[in-house]
Amino acid sequence: MTMERSTIQVRPAAPLVMIAALALAGCTALTRDVLVKESGQPAGPAVSHCSGSEWMDNSMIAVVPVPIAAFAMPTQELNEIKADDVLRRCGPPERLVNRHVEVNRGACVPTTLTRLITLGVWHWCPADVTYSADVTAPPAVAATPPPAQPQPQAQYQAPTQYQPQAQAEPSYGSVARTR
Numbered sequence: 001m002t003m004e005r006s007t008i009q010v011r012p013a014a015p016l017v018m019i020a021a022l023a024l025a026g027c028t029a030l031t032r033d034v035l036v037k038e039s040g041q042p043a044g045p046a047v048s049h050c051s052g053s054e055w056m057d058n059s060m061i062a063v064v065p066v067p068i069a070a071f072a073m074p075t076q077e078l079n080e081i082k083a084d085d086v087l088r089r090c091g092p093p094e095r096l097v098n099r100h101v102e103v104n105r106g107a108c109v110p111t112t113l114t115r116l117i118t119l120g121v122w123h124w125c126p127a128d129v130t131y132s133a134d135v136t137a138p139p140a141v142a143a144t145p146p147p148a149q150p151q152p153q154a155q156y157q158a159p160t161q162y163q164p165q166a167q168a169e170p171s172y173g174s175v176a177r178t179r
Contacts, residue, residue, distance in 0.1 A: 031108065035083040035101040046097065050090035051132035056081055058105060058127035062120055070120030086131050096133040104128040 059078045062070035083101040090096055108125035115123040 031105040033103045033105070035081070035103060036087075036099045037101075038097065038099045040098070045137065046134035047137045048135045049132070050096075050135055051130075052089065053128060053130045054086075056127050056129050058103070058108070058125040060123045060125060062122075065121045067119035067121060071115075073120070075123065081127060081129060083131075086129055087133055090131070090133045091135050095136050095138065097136055099131075099133045101129065101131045104130070 057079045058081055060075040061078055062073040063076055064070065064073045066073075081103055083099070084093060086101050087093065087096055087099060105125055105127045107128065108123070111124050111126065115121075
């Protein structure tokens with residue numbers, strides 16, 4: 001009994017396709033970041049809904065900015081995107097409920113060319129930030145006190161200071177001049 005050994009032929013492009021698929025899957029998993037996700041908070045009736053999307057700079061720099069060695073260094077965000085800063089467009093934080101802020105860094109993948117050009121020191125990253133929140137009514141204002149009664153005016157008035165009056169001189173006609 002002879003056993004034949006079977007070989008599987010793998011095309012040269014197949015490993016590259018698999019590596020690219022895994023790399024892109026990993027990149028897309030890292031490109032979306034949910035900063036805040038609140039839902040179902042019954043903090044009062046919502047007066048309006050605020051939502052939008054905006055492109056923001058989320059660039060990064062190497063912690064030790066030495067060219068070429070910076071490729072191995074961790075990076076630090078230059079412009080950190082914070083949920084409170086983004087949601088200020090909707091109103092005061094105490095009036096916002098059901099908040100949601102998501103940062104999509106998908107556009108950062110093709111801009112890795114900036115990191116190559118700067119030898120690993122800087123990476124430009126345009127991020128698409130989407131936000132939404134329900135805006136509640138302002139808290140009820142406490143009952144305002146009645147307006148104050150006007151104070152009676154004093155009967156005595158201090159004399160006004162003497163102001164010199166302009167007198168007309170005959171040589172100037174009707175033009176007045178102070179002395």
